[in-house]
C-alpha cells in the first residue's frame with residue numbers, strides 16, 4: 329500500500345510511570361525538496377542571531393530566473409565551487425575548502441568552514457551536484473550576492489547505500505575577481521548533520537551517531553542504538569547500518585527535519601527521515617532525535633523510542649514498498665517493547681481507557697489517526713492499537729508469521745527489479761491475500777478479533 333507524501337507519524341505515550349514512544353516518519357516518497365516550501369521561522373537565525381545576514385527570506389520560495397541562457401554565470405560558478413568543495417573532501421584539504429568560502433571570518437563563513445569539519449567527521453569524501461538553477465533576486469538580498477538552487481548529494485561510507493539528496497539554496501559573491509560561496513544553506517532549507525557546528529561522530533559497524541553534544545552523551549546514545557540494532561536483528565535476521573543524529577535542542581531538530589518547530593508534535597521524541605524512490609529500498613535514512621521529547625521519557629522510554637526508529641530504518645532498507653500504517657508502526661512498537669517486560673495494560677493504557685469510554689475503534693489505525701486527527705491521545709491510541717494488532721499476530725501465529733507478512737507486502741529488493749516492483753506495490757487485495765496466507769484470517773475477521781480483544785482487555 330502506498331501513501332501520499334509527505335506523511336507524518338507522531339506520537340508519544342505517557343503510561344503510568346513508563347513513558348514510552350514517539351515517532352515521526354517522513355514518507356518514503358517525500359521529496360526532500362518539498363521542505364523548501366515549508367514556512368519556517370528562519371532556523372539559521374536562531375543559531376547565528378543575525379537573520380539579516382542570511383540570504384533569502386525565511387521559507388519563501390524564490391522563482392527561478394527566466395534566463396535566455398541555460399547556463400549563466402551564477403550556475404557556472406556554483407557548479408565550479410561545489411566541485412571544488414568535493415575535491416577538497418576527497419583530498420582531505422581544509423585549505424582548498426576554505427578557498428571556496430566568501431568570508432571565513434564572518435559568522436556565516438564560520439558555518440561554511442564548520443561544514444567541512446562535519447563532513448570530514450562523517451567520513452564523506454565527495455559531493456554530487458545537479459539541477460543547478462539560478463534564482464531570482466529578492467528584496468533584502470545583499471548587493472552583489474547571487475543565488476541558485478542545487479540538488480546536492482552525499483553519502484556516508486559504510487552507512488548510506490545511496491546518496492542522500494538535498495535541495496539547497498547556495499549564494500555566491502565575487503570579490504577580487506573570484507566568486508566564492510557566501511552560504512550554502514538557505515533560510516528555508518533542511519539541515520543535515522554537517523550543518524551543525526561542532527559535530528562529533530562515533531560509530532560501530534552497525535550504527536553511526538552524530539551530534540554537537542558531549543562525547544559522553546554521544547557514546548551513551550551509541551550504546552543504546554547498538555542494543556536496539558541487536559533487537560532488530562533478532563527479529564529481522566539482520567539490522568541495516570543506521571545513522572542517528574543527536575541535536576542539542578528542538579530548533580536543531582526542526583532544522584534537520586526541514587520544518588518549523590511548531591510543526592512537530594510536542595510529544596514527538598524521534599523521527600525517521602529520508603527519501604525513498606518508488607519501488608526502491610530506502611538508502612540514506614536518518615533517525616533524528618528530539619531533545620525535549622526524549623527528556624519527557626524514562627530510560628526505558630528512550631530505549632523503546634530508539635529501537636522503534638531503528639526498526640523503521642531496517643525495514644525501509646530491506647523492502648521496496650510502504651506498509652499500511654498499522655502494520656509498520658505496530659511492528660516497530662512490537663520490536664521495541666519485546667524485551668521490556670511491561671504488562672499489556674500498561675503499554676496499551678491510553679487505548680484501553682478510550683475503549684472503556686467509547687468502545688473499540690471501528691477499524692485498524694489509519695494514516696489520519698497517526699497524523700493526529702483525534703488529538704495526542706488519539707495518536708497514542710493508534711500506536712497502542714497497532715502494537716496490539718502486531719502482538720496478536722505474534723501470539724496466534726508466531727513472530728515468523730508477522731515477519732513473513734511484512735516481507736511479502738514490503739517486497740524484496742533483491743528479487744524484483746525496481747521498475748517492475750514499483751508497479752506491483754501491494755494494494756488492498758494483496759493485503760487481504762497476505763493476511764489470509766500468513767495470519768489465517770482475512771482482514772475483516774482479523775479486525776473483528778482484534779476489537780474483541782480490546783474490549784476484553786478494557787474490562788479488567
Ligand SMILES: [Zn+2]
Nearest residue numbers: 351353657660
Ligand atoms: Zn514509527
